[in-house]
Amino acid sequence: MTKKEFNLEKYIRPIEKAFTLAIRLILLFFVFTQVSFGQTAVQVSFIPVINKSEIELNKELVLSDNQKITITNLRFYISKFQLLKNEKVQSTWNKEHHLIDLKQQSTLKWILDSVETDFDKIKFLLGLDSFTNVSGALTGDLDPTKGMYWTWQSGYINFKIEGAFINSNEGNKVFEYHLGGYLPPFQTIQQISMPSNSKNEIKLVLDFDSFFLSSETANMARVMSPGQNAQTLSRLLVKCFRFYEE
Amino acid sequence: MKNKIRVLFVIALPFVLIGFSLIDSDKNIFQYPTSWPKPHYNFDNNPLNKVQIELGRKLFYDPILSANNTISCASCHLSYTAFTHVDHALSHGINDSIGTRNSPVLINLAWNELFMWDGAVNNIEVQALAPISHPAEMGEEINHLIQKLQKDKNYPLRFYKAYGDSLITSQHILKSMAQFQLTLVSANAKYDKVKRGDEAFNPQEFKGYELFLKHCNSCHSEPLFTNGQLASNGLSIDTNLKDVGRFAITQVNDDSLKFKIPTLRNIEFSQPYMHDGRLNSLSEVLKHYASEISTSQNLKSDLKDNLPLSDKDRVDLVAFLLTLTDKEFLFNPNYSYPLQ
Numbered sequence: 104m105t106k107k108e109f110n111l112e113k114y115i116r117p118i119e120k121a122f123t124l125a126i127r128l129i130l131l132f133f134v135f136t137q138v139s140f141g142q143t144a145v146q147v148s149f150i151p152v153i154n155k156s157e158i159e160l161n162k163e164l165v166l167s168d169n170q171k172i173t174i175t176n177l178r179f180y181i182s183k184f185q186l187l188k189n190e191k192v193q194s195t196w197n198k199e200h201h202l203i204d205l206k207q208q209s210t211l212k213w214i215l216d217s218v219e220t221d222f223d224k225i226k227f228l229l230g231l232d233s234f235t236n237v238s239g240a241l242t243g244d245l246d247p248t249k250g251m252y253w254t255w256q257s258g259y260i261n262f263k264i265e266g267a268f269i270n271s272n273e274g275n276k277v278f279e280y281h282l283g284g285y286l287p288p289f290q291t292i293q294q295i296s297m298p299s300n301s302k303n304e305i306k307l308v309l310d311f312d313s314f315f316l317s318s319e320t321a322n323m324a325r326v327m328s329p330g331q332n333a334q335t336l337s338r339l340l341v342k343c344f345r346f347y348e349e
Numbered sequence: 350m351k352n353k354i355r356v357l358f359v360i361a362l363p364f365v366l367i368g369f370s371l372i373d374s375d376k377n378i379f380q381y382p383t384s385w386p387k388p389h390y391n392f393d394n395n396p397l398n399k400v401q402i403e404l405g406r407k408l409f410y411d412p413i414l415s416a417n418n419t420i421s422c423a424s425c426h427l428s429y430t431a432f433t434h435v436d437h438a439l440s441h442g443i444n445d446s447i448g449t450r451n452s453p454v455l456i457n458l459a460w461n462e463l464f465m466w467d468g469a470v471n472n473i474e475v476q477a478l479a480p481i482s483h484p485a486e487m488g489e490e491i492n493h494l495i496q497k498l499q500k501d502k503n504y505p506l507r508f509y510k511a512y513g514d515s516l517i518t519s520q521h522i523l524k525s526m527a528q529f530q531l532t533l534v535s536a537n538a539k540y541d542k543v544k545r546g547d548e549a550f551n552p553q554e555f556k557g558y559e560l561f562l563k564h565c566n567s568c569h570s571e572p573l574f575t576n577g578q579l580a581s582n583g584l585s586i587d588t589n590l591k592d593v594g595r596f597a598i599t600q601v602n603d604d605s606l607k608f609k610i611p612t613l614r615n616i617e618f619s620q621p622y623m624h625d626g627r628l629n630s631l632s633e634v635l636k637h638y639a640s641e642i643s644t645s646q647n648l649k650s651d652l653k654d655n656l657p658l659s660d661k662d663r664v665d666l667v668a669f670l671l672t673l674t675d676k677e678f679l680f681n682p683n684y685s686y687p688l689q
Contacts (some may be wrong), residue, residue, distance in 0.1 A: 238472065239394065239472040239474030239524075247475065248519050254479055257475050
């Protein structure tokens with residue numbers, strides 16, 4: 104009996120040994136991937152402004168042509184935020200889709216953990232790609248309860264800005280822009296890509312001055328569905344981004 | 350003794366693992382004939398599960414989905430009439446308001462790529478958001494609906510049983526409702542029995558089937574009796590409704606007056622017909638295709654001329670269309686109002 108048990112021991116031992124070794128290797132792998140060289144944390148922040156003044160919701164602001172304006176709602180999606188070096192992707196933010204909402208200040212900044220210090224360009228998408236738009240009921244920032252999903256037709260609003268031009272004589276002129284649409288030929292997603300010298304902080308200014316002074320916005324106070332108008336206005340937004348200068 | 354336990358453990362481990370992978374009692378919920386194409390819906394992201402289907406069924410039949418708790422999905426999609434609003438050209442919703450479209454049948458939805466008459470919805474999971482939010486249908490808002498369900502005395506427990514979480518989310522509402530609707534498979538009409546060799550068409554039905562293959566099958570393609578596309582079928586535009594169909598969604602001229610090609614399964618029970626329910630009987634529908642097609646820029650090329658269908662041909666065609674009635678589907682107890 105004892106002899107038989109001893110024999111079996113011979114077969115079990117290697118299996119157990121291999122198992123413990125595998126666990127050790129997995130643990131080592133995790134430790135190594137966390138600590139590597141040449142990496143740092145980069146803080147990213149978005150600063151929505153109108154002609155140099157930071158936007159506070161419901162506050163009166165002045166455009167560069169002296170028109171008074173107020174913003175009541177500002178929400179938009181950014182996707183696939185990346186840092187590049189010589190056109191090669193160095194780091195990608197692990198949060199693929201992010202909803203920025205001016206009502207929640209915490210959504211305006213985040214930290215990219217352990218990214219390569221050596222980058223010369225940032226790149227991201229303004230809006231959500233078509234795959235996300237056909238992917239059914241999603242959660243988190245993509246939850247249809249976030250007020251960024253059209254109900255009467257499938258698809259996300261990529262960019263929402265609402266407010267009014269303040270005019271004491273004629274009364275306020277309300278504007279509502281719900282920009283979205285993923286179907287060709289009127290896709291609204293935009294790629295933003297900007298050369299960057301900064302190392303530890305990326306501060307992006309989103310200045311709506313040119314957007315509201317454009318003839319396109321002057322001619323339409325409301326865009327609430329996909330189509331040519333939504334695409335035209337979405338393209339205007341690309342020119343609103345720049346880096347913050349002290 | 351200690352070694353014996355270790356031996357048993359090592360030997361048993363693979364069997365236990367294999368065993369777990371085999372436990373899948375929900376595998377047989379969704380069945381369809383082997384000759385059919387694969388469903389369009391990707392079940393991997395929302396595997397069918399009996400408890401979740403039952404939750405979806407509860408929601409489907411519950412007027413809590415509407416703003417004043419009066420209208421459920423079943424108000425316009427009745428199981429006994431192939432899940433459409435029979436005898437109503439335009440379906441009516443909350444506070445007797447009336448929509449602009451005839452409620453479509455809910456049949457074999459797993460094969461649908463687009464939903465609604467204009468294909469406005471691209472995934473069955475988000476379809477329910479449209480009627481829930483529409484002011485003339487349920488007039489509700491998804492966040493408010495979640496609050497109502499969370500406060501209800503039964504729903505938190507039902508969601509817990511279905512998803513292991515009593516906190517109700519839009520995703521769990523929408524995915525469970527999708528699950529119930531995905532189970533609405535109709536594949537056992539006389540037509541299907543003939544195809545399996547269990548029954549035979551009578552001479553009139555057979556004549557009708559031949560005419561169908563010649564004139565109808567390019568759009569209403571077997572075995573689903575739709576090719577899933579949108580097309581303009583020669584109906585003149587209703588000057589009151591001014592419904593331009595797909596164009597309203599895409600803003601592309603080529604999509605003007607295009608509507609989804611509906612399945613013909615259970616067509617006997619889903620009158621009235623067409624996107625605005627303007628035709629009351631199958632003979633009126635066939636009369637339209639035989640003599641009343643109105644030309645427009647995007648008219649489907651097969652319909653450029655009226656279809657050459659004699660009076661007798663039309664009677665034969667109707668005889669064939671009646672073989673698409675699936676009583677087992679219409680009276681399936683799993684689809685009807687949930688008791689308890």
